Amino acid sequence: MAEDKESAEAIVSEVHKKIRAAFDVFDHEFNKTVDVREIGTIIRSLGCFPNEGELHDAIAEIEEEEPTGYIRFEKFLPTMTKVLMERKFRPIPEDLMLQAFEVLDKQKKGHLELEELTKYMTQEGEPFTQEEMEEMLSAAMDPDKNLIFYKDFVSMMTVDDPR
Amino acid sequence: MTSSPTGITYCKCLCVVICSLPTLLIPPAMRAALLIQRWYRQYVARLEMRRRCTWNIFQSIEYAGEQDQIKLYNFFGYLMDHFTPASSERNLISHIFRENNICHNVDWERYFCYKSIEVPELYSGPHLSFPITCSNAAELVEAFKNKQQLHSRYVLQLLGETWRLLRILPNISQISTCHNKEITICGDLHGHLEDLLLVFYKNGLPSSEKPYVFNGDFVDRGKDSLEILLILFSFLLVYPNDVHLNRGNHEDHIVNLRYGFTKEVLGKYRYVSALRPPKRKRQNRSGMTDSDLEDDDPTAKSVDSSRRRVHSLTHSSSTGTRHEVQRRSLQGLNNRVTCSVEEELKERRRQAGLSQSYGDLRNSLTNSDSDPDPDSGELLESYGDEWKQIVDMLWSDPMPQDGCVPNEVRGGGCYWGPDVTEEVLRRHNLTLLIRSHECKQEGYEFCHNRRVLTIFSASNYYEVGSNRGAYIRMGPDLVPHFIQYQANRATRALTLRQSVGRTERSALRALREKLFAHKSDLISSFQEYDPENTGLISLGHWAGAMEAVLRLGLPWRVLRSQLVGDTLDGMLDYHLWFRELAITEPNTELSNASLLETMYKHHSNLETIFRIIDTDNSGLISFEEFRQTWKLLSSHLQTEISDEAISDLAVSIDFNKDGSIDINEFMEAFRLVGGDLLQNEGDPH
Numbered sequence: 018m019a020e021d022k023e024s025a026e027a028i029v030s031e032v033h034k035k036i037r038a039a040f041d042v043f044d045h046e047f048n049k050t051v052d053v054r055e056i057g058t059i060i061r062s063l064g065c066f067p068n069e070g071e072l073h074d075a076i077a078e079i080e081e082e083e084p085t086g087y088i089r090f091e092k093f094l095p096t097m098t099k100v101l102m103e104r105k106f107r108p109i110p111e112d113l114m115l116q117a118f119e120v121l122d123k124q125k126k127g128h129l130e131l132e133e134l135t136k137y138m139t140q141e142g143e144p145f146t147q148e149e150m151e152e153m154l155s156a157a158m159d160p161d162k163n164l165i166f167y168k169d170f171v172s173m174m175t176v177d178d179p180r
Numbered sequence: 181m182t183s184s185p186t187g188i189t190y191c192k193c194l195c196v197v198i199c200s201l202p203t204l205l206i207p208p209a210m211r212a213a214l215l216i217q218r219w220y221r222q223y224v225a226r227l228e229m230r231r232r233c234t235w236n237i238f239q240s241i242e243y244a245g246e247q248d249q250i251k252l253y254n255f256f257g258y259l260m261d262h263f264t265p266a267s268s269e270r271n272l273i274s275h276i277f278r279e280n281n282i283c284h285n286v287d288w289e290r291y292f293c294y295k296s297i298e299v300p301e302l303y304s305g306p307h308l309s310f311p312i313t314c315s316n317a318a319e320l321v322e323a324f325k326n327k328q329q330l331h332s333r334y335v336l337q338l339l340g341e342t343w344r345l346l347r348i349l350p351n352i353s354q355i356s357t358c359h360n361k362e363i364t365i366c367g368d369l370h371g372h373l374e375d376l377l378l379v380f381y382k383n384g385l386p387s388s389e390k391p392y393v394f395n396g397d398f399v400d401r402g403k404d405s406l407e408i409l410l411i412l413f414s415f416l417l418v419y420p421n422d423v424h425l426n427r428g429n430h431e432d433h434i435v436n437l438r439y440g441f442t443k444e445v446l447g448k449y450r451y452v453s454a455l456r457p458p459k460r461k462r463q464n465r466s467g468m469t470d471s472d473l474e475d476d477d478p479t480a481k482s483v484d485s486s487r488r489r490v491h492s493l494t495h496s497s498s499t500g501t502r503h504e505v506q507r508r509s510l511q512g513l514n515n516r517v518t519c520s521v522e523e524e525l526k527e528r529r530r531q532a533g534l535s536q537s538y539g540d541l542r543n544s545l546t547n548s549d550s551d552p553d554p555d556s557g558e559l560l561e562s563y564g565d566e567w568k569q570i571v572d573m574l575w576s577d578p579m580p581q582d583g584c585v586p587n588e589v590r591g592g593g594c595y596w597g598p599d600v601t602e603e604v605l606r607r608h609n610l611t612l613l614i615r616s617h618e619c620k621q622e623g624y625e626f627c628h629n630r631r632v633l634t635i636f637s638a639s640n641y642y643e644v645g646s647n648r649g650a651y652i653r654m655g656p657d658l659v660p661h662f663i664q665y666q667a668n669r670a671t672r673a674l675t676l677r678q679s680v681g682r683t684e685r686s687a688l689r690a691l692r693e694k695l696f697a698h699k700s701d702l703i704s705s706f707q708e709y710d711p712e713n714t715g716l717i718s719l720g721h722w723a724g725a726m727e728a729v730l731r732l733g734l735p736w737r738v739l740r741s742q743l744v745g746d747t748l749d750g751m752l753d754y755h756l757w758f759r760e761l762a763i764t765e766p767n768t769e770l771s772n773a774s775l776l777e778t779m780y781k782h783h784s785n786l787e788t789i790f791r792i793i794d795t796d797n798s799g800l801i802s803f804e805e806f807r808q809t810w811k812l813l814s815s816h817l818q819t820e821i822s823d824e825a826i827s828d829l830a831v832s833i834d835f836n837k838d839g840s841i842d843i844n845e846f847m848e849a850f851r852l853v854g855g856d857l858l859q860n861e862g863d864p865h
Contacts, residue, residue: 027720031720034723034737035737038735038737038738039735039737039738041735042232042233042236042735042738043232045580046580046581047580047581048580048581057221058225058228059229060225061221061222061226062228062229062738065222066218066219067218068217069221109215109218109219114215114219116212117211117212117215117216118212118216120208120209120211120212121209121212121213121216137209137212137213138216138217141209141213142211142213142214142216143214143218144217145217149220149221
């Protein structure tokens, strides 16, 4: 029992260090604060897949009573620890991703047209900004044909994941 | 890539609606879109994190390298302190220092003797006539764009004319703007000719209607430092009132030996006929190196990489220009015709600007009995002060906190805070401090409540895609306008993923080299966490050990996934890990592993020392010099290296078997030969 407690503490301690390491990357002034606009990047880099709404809620929890535009580490740590220990915002498996693209590909062509994908991404769900759309297209689209072969795209992105 | 505030607000409303609906009621297309967006944003965030870490890696290795540089000066200090006149190494030491003494007096004139160099008919490059005209300068730009090389006769002539001009220019220049005459300010160029060409293309060539300020660090690291200097010097000669060159910390002879400028010049002008009488080795360079010229840059000596924007006319109240001080102190020194080694070394230390030794420097000056000239003591003291100021100006960085502390990361200068900025600006009635010296991702960055502006003009500095360059245009309102760019057409075609990937591979390669250099220290450190010698340690311990040994301040836990492959239940087999990093020993048949590691750890300093020894710039050093250098270095590092080991090393390195060692070949032998991942990656610099 004592061992379990010790190993539980060790696990938490390691989680704290992980969170601290990711936080520090964006702590430009070395004063244990980061710009609130970087919190999404930090949370996601720790392996979480929140959507924008969930992110917004998390930020609301971490922010000061009177938002300063900065998030302090003392407030970030407990929230983030809970997120990681409870495995909230789980990753999306590759096959589910594929299915999602297939849903959009109504005619089952095996690819999406530029306009189709753009329409969905910028008008549905939690829409992309123009910048986000352009970046996705530059990564996903075959420039000669203006088509998105989503199966290849999903495989490529999954390979990039070092986890 | 983070969510914009408006995006969040919008999404929250939508999500509230969506989340309150039972899942089945959300149309499938919307569900699919949500999933894809969530997944993609995660990916982009991870890329951003990787980009940041890569940046951190490059910066910390760069600054650690600069620390090494300062350690080199410490090595010279060590030489001073430990070698008596009787020791056999004394000859080597005095040889090093005497030959590297920088001439500031009129004797220099003879080094620019270009007249005996003939330009052959076959030469197809640009011809310069003096006094140089603006079409000459423009022609030079075109020629370099077309990868032509300027004939050494013209190089020497150009350098001579520039030297004559620089000697008489003041230390601080005043420029004013008006509506038709905006000023362009560029930061570090570091031998990136394509960036300079891009700036000229976008902004136009320098002229009296288009004044330019170049804020230092023209050379080193990039491969076209010489071409940049020649272009800048020619425009300086044509428009001396409208082109201003400030000195950066890389406009320094010793720094050039280490960071590539000396090597570049040797490479490009190696086979020119000799003008100086041949020494004991083959002589194949003509005249002085350009780096000697740079040290003389007078504009630099007070106003350096921190350039002050003068809002109103103020006159410098300093006690005379640099050259006056020099002349007086030289008169004092001339009395000592036969300089002892100790005195020469003191001089060298002063020239190297060792800020930490200023306490003892002061002491040694006042206690010096060997000084026959009573006046020169005082002058040398102010000379010492002046050098300290120069190091402070050329090496310092701003920091977010108030105060002023020594810059331990770079090893020279200080970190100064917003309070210091306010005070300095207030005291001199200035509005903005524009400086360079630090690479910025967007090419420029404000700090200290927008009172300090860093401008950096070398794009792709660390690697293709790593950062943009920028320059400033400023009119009479003194409001800076920025133009950003990224040279190299390829970068614009790269996706975020590709450019992050490429920069990252480069950074990781550099990091792996560091790992190799510290292999035995790392293994010992890992073993401390593994008392039962299982060969396994936890990832947490791995991160702790990495930082304790390497001291790079890097986020190891974040980098873990890039550096460590599979683990067994979170435990790392560290011996296996080292093997898998695909770091193999360098390309020599040396059996002495610890010698190898020492060599690798200090290879940069070694190269610098070799180039210093190679005083006639032939690229070769003799066996004896090689052996003596090693002995000195090993006693300084307090490692044991036997004569036999050194001889073996020397023999294995003598590729040409002619009794002398080619420095370039030597350094090549110690380039790490990596696995598939590391090969064919080509040195970006």
